[in-house]
Amino acid sequence: MYGYSEAAAAVLRKVKAGIGDRVRILRGSTVYEGILLPRPEAGDPDNIVLKLDSGYNIGIKCKGAKIERVRHEETKPSEQIGLERWRAGLKRALSFDPGKPTITILHTGGTIASRVDYRTGAVVAAFTPADIVGMFPELTSIANIRSRLIRNMWSDDMRFGHYALIAKEIAKEIKTGVDGIILTHGTDTLHYTSAALSFILQNLPVPVILVGAQRSSDRPSSDAGMNLICAANFIAKSDFAGVAVCSHASSSDTTCWILPPNKIRKMHTSRRDTFRPINTEPIATVDYKSGKIEFVTSTYLKKDKLRRLKVMPKMEPRVAILYIHTNMFPEQFDFYRKAKYKGLVLAGTGLGHMPLHVVDEITKIHAKIRNALQKLTKTCVVVMAPQTIHGRINMNVYNKGRDLLALGIIPAADMTPETAFVKLAWLLGNYPRIRVEGLMRKNIAGEISERTIGVNI
């Protein structure tokens, strides 16, 4: 019952005390009175959690304590608690204004849609879409906001099937003539999804902007509001079309970056400015306060609502990333052959290397790795991407690289391992192998740059 142990639940049941009821607990000479709360996941489930009148929560052992119910309160489902006030003003805010552009916000869950769950005390994705607009009413002064939940999930649970689902929902919205789409998404794998959408959604007539947050929306310091508002401003006020990501440019709440979907990476576990462009620059910046947009690049697809969107959602499921490290064994490569993988991205060291050469007794096993790799390339497209993240693969510099090229390993140029992985799966889903190898080396959606420009790392 509400996360409590059987012993604690039994005590509570006996006095008919439910969540939200006012209860009194007598322990020795001390009397605690407060509102009965559900048990958080962590801690001792024997301890009953009360919210005292001072606002503090405390835990009291059920054993040896005398409990009585003071007053019964009708409880509301947790997702309703606290949000009615916001919703009241929402209906008005969501009424249609023909003078403003229309943006659809599609939600997939994640921290941006998270709040403290009253029942478990944990941060869970529990907002209905309207609540997000209710929390950030400024959105409605920028555009007419439509809002829909596609899935409520942590982004780590995303599979290729979700990319297809998201693409389908986006296509549906675009058909209705919206001026742009914001996709809210957990940050952990946001860069995989944005890369996938950059291949799946071809000839986009309008912008599709992915937005996440590193601080949940129930915190006063959440970055969700600024990311959403900047994304909405960018859609409403720029002529950009295509997939992009909108996220904090720095730790300050001053500027958002509009980032290319397939040349970024989550580079910090917790900071607001976690998404960094890799081997490239942002597409544009958006000033939070003024909404002013400044483009960094001038070569982008322009908005054209008459352009016909083409959706190519198929992806080969059996593709993986293998992180190269020292002291590897041939079985690590045999696995992918035996499990019938169609594509493998090696996150290689340096310019695109891995253990391959026998230099002494200790490295004799490397001959077997070479054999395993050679066998693997017969049935699986093997791509080399940089585990250094920054910089370009160049397998011509050392004979190690030249050997790998000779084995049929395809260099991923300046793609991140994640982008190379998504692209390989998408190519294998849509093209025969003979074309995949060529297309892997070719820029399709901005994922490979011609020149390696000097950027801060």
Place this chain on the structure above:
Amino acid sequence: MTLDYPSLGFKAGIEIHNRLATKHKLFCNCPAKPLPPGVQPSALLRRKLRTVPGELGEVDPAALYEFLRGKTFVYQVYPSTCEVEADEEPPRPLNPEALELGLAVAMMLKCTTPDEVHVMRKTVIDGSNTSGFQRTALVGTDGLLITNQGPVRITNVCVEEESAGIVQQKDGEIVYRLDRLGIPLIEIGTAADVKSPEHAREIAEKLGMLIRSTGKSQRGIGSIRQDVNVSIAKGARVEIKGVQELELIEKVIETEVRRQLGLLKLKEELIARNAVVSDVVDVTQTFSATRNKMISSQIAAGGRVYAIGMSGWAGLLEYEICPGLRFGAELADIAKSYGVKGLIHSDENISGYGLEAEFAELLSKMKAGPQDALLIIAGKAEAEAAIEAVRDRCLLAAKEIPSETRAANADGTTRYMRPLPGAARMYPETDVPPIPLTKEIIAQIKLPETWDVKRARYSKILSADLVDTVLRSEWLDLFEMFAKSYDPVLVATTLTSTLKDLRRRGHPIEVLTEQHLSDTFKAVKQGVIAKEAIPVVLERLTHEPNLMVIEAIAKAGLGSMSDAELRHIIRDVFAKYPNLVSERRASALMGEIMARVRGRVDGKKVAAMLEAELAMT
């Protein structure tokens, strides 16, 4: 006029906050010590905060108020701070050292400790916490403090995060420094059992001593702060925050009682006059050609002028609610909290502002008589919010005294801060798991020596007077440390009267380190300087804290004096005051000689040589 507190229905409670001298901060491993002044920040962060509904659904009034002000917060990042203070990393587990100290204090106050400690988020969106909340945990309830005026109930002992220190505030921006954010604080709250201002002071002093007895209390300006909750019959609960000096508590409470009495009188007067306040009107047009520079520049910058007509209010805006506080000033404080420069009203000398024509025009439009008043505020959006808030406050003045949070000024008066926060401002800190307090953990808590034991121990080495002074001293922990190796009386007087005297004379004693003090005592013990030289050495160190003690001694020309040098001085003094010598007035001569010796020789030695020299003449 002295106040009869019991008959006024006086009720008050105290909350004291004391920084703990733990090794690390409460939720990260940064040093738990504010940086000395003058250290430059390594980076600046600019942030915004939003209001969010609490766990039980209500929007906290204090939080909503701060959000509506739309401030930008600038945070100074220092090398001694990390991503946790910057709200860029989740908190680490609760510092066990701080928890143990909190539990020790709770147990000394005979509190009940919970079986499980839950860390809470207390919504505070004035920017003093980067996260928008202060993390706090209740570790004790239901305790008792014995005072001279009877027992006082302790309602709560909490361990919580210190806020960021405010650096400056201007043009809708508040600058904070992050070095202080996250230092562990202990908070002790009493029930409304305080009987009088003097009693409040006694309680605060006793609680301070109790925390200091752990030996882990920080000292120095701001390291201990008292908040008081005051109300009188028909008045309201008003929380006054940040009383830093113990000496001010009585004054602050007395002033607040007088303020509430004054507001009650104002209320009666408003009712008697049937006073009312008009809606807010945009009167920018009237001021389009004003001579007043402040207003014309506001209009030029796109601002507006807003007014309220106040029927029956004439004279009351200048009414002195309590000594040093006019109602108009109270309204101005509210207005300023929205970011406007101030307000102008018709009880003031309007010609001084060059606004006679405009005020006359508006008053005549209002068909106002001599009994009526007018109030204006100029500015952009903040001015409209400010005048609405001022209007609400005026309407309330005829109904009740508002519950609010006020800040203590250095002179014992107070100023408006924000509405009183509700209980809705607490919700669980989900990033820190609850901490079960098992019997084993509680049994391990080391309680410090009780005051009686300490007193008995000190009585063996110090005079009765000095025992009392040391026990009350904020330097108690250092006394314990130094009295083991050096003369306890010398240590005690140095830590109490010498330092106090230096502070009174305006020397910044907070820069002195333990090393400074211990090296100084060592120098006395080794005969490098006389004990009389201690004030001179410490004074120099307060201004040049980077000096080593031996360098300070050398710079002050305080190296020990040779016998020959001393004899020379004595004979010189004899030559100057032959009368004193012939009359054998040793004490007068001693004074003159000691002044010249400037602490370089121990007084006993001077006396001995003086006696010997006198005997020879």
